[in-house]
Amino acid sequence: xxxxxxxxxxxxxxxxxxxxxxxxxxxxxxxxxxxxxxxxxxxxxxxxxxxxxxxxxxxxxxxxxxxxxxxxxxxxxxxxxxxxxxxxxxxxxxxxxxxxxxxxxxxxxxxxxxxxxxxxxxxxxxxxxxxxxxxxxxxxxxxxxxxxxxxxxxxxxxxxxxxxxxxxxxxxxxxxxxxxxxxxxxxxx
Numbered sequence: 286x287x288x289x290x291x292x293x294x295x296x297x298x299x300x301x302x303x304x305x306x307x308x309x310x311x312x313x314x315x316x317x318x319x320x321x322x323x324x325x326x327x328x329x330x331x332x333x334x335x336x337x338x339x340x341x342x343x344x345x346x347x348x349x350x351x352x353x354x355x356x357x358x359x360x361x362x363x364x365x366x367x368x369x370x371x372x373x374x375x376x377x378x379x380x381x382x383x384x385x386x387x388x389x390x391x392x393x394x395x396x397x398x399x400x401x402x403x404x405x406x407x408x409x410x411x412x413x414x415x416x417x418x419x420x421x422x423x424x425x426x427x428x429x430x431x432x433x434x435x436x437x438x439x440x441x442x443x444x445x446x447x448x449x450x451x452x453x454x455x456x457x458x459x460x461x462x463x464x465x466x467x468x469x470x471x472x473x474x
Contacts, residue, residue: 287368289350298394308397323364335361337456339421345438358382383428395419398452401465
């Protein structure tokens, strides 16, 4: 499987705009250029995977208040040598939420993002090539891991009122644009 699985997913990804298309192109170039792209030891950057994790009703998304970065983010983490990014997203969602019963809602990539991680102790600044998948939890009981200050379920309106990273707001818009999600949201009277 190695890099071919990810390259196939990237090929099937449908960019929504020019930013999305440019990001996908950078991903493909990076994966093609680095046989060790899944290894954290690749100092210039490496693959990560994360989850846009919906609650059991599909009405809220889980965010973690990340301990090192001190901001609200989706759950996710390093591939650490694993080339199946879907499995990495599932593993990270389980580890960071404490919820074991989580399912993949769509085998296709939900979102792509490349972001710079600042220098931390002896680790130089580097790029995370983050592949995001749409997942859903079977229950909503959370257990905070040592990677987080806090965890919380947030609906779309709450996300809009928070000071969040542009990539989270982009995923919010993609989530709201999905026809099946808008059908599950109970509209206020």
